[in-house]
Amino acid sequence: MKEGIVKFFNYSKGFGFIKPSDSGADIFVHESGLVDEIEENDKVEYEEEEGRKGLNAVNVSVID
Numbered sequence: 001m002k003e004g005i006v007k008f009f010n011y012s013k014g015f016g017f018i019k020p021s022d023s024g025a026d027i028f029v030h031e032s033g034l035v036d037e038i039e040e041n042d043k044v045e046y047e048e049e050e051g052r053k054g055l056n057a058v059n060v061s062v063i064d
Contacts, residue, residue, distance in 0.1 A: 001045040003063070006038050018044060018057050033058035 007026060009016030014031040016038075027048065029038075033056060038044060043064070046057040 001047060001059075003043065003045050004057075006040050006042045006044055009038055009040060016040075018046065018060070027055050027057045028053070029057040029060055033060055035059055035061040038062060 002020060002022070004018040004020040004027065007017045007019045009029070011031070016029050017026040018029050019026055027046070028051065029046070033046075033049075038060060042062050044060050045063050046060040048055045049058045050056075
């Protein structure tokens, strides 16, 4: 599992972005890939999956 910080998430639109801890490019996250509800600045762990427009975060869960 990779770790990162939620940079932005908009529940009304159902998507956002995670900034990876390894300082790579931001990762797109869709509400269908969430395990827990997330908010901006939450520390999360996730897996990456190739989507139609690049990498997506899936199995996203909040960690301490």
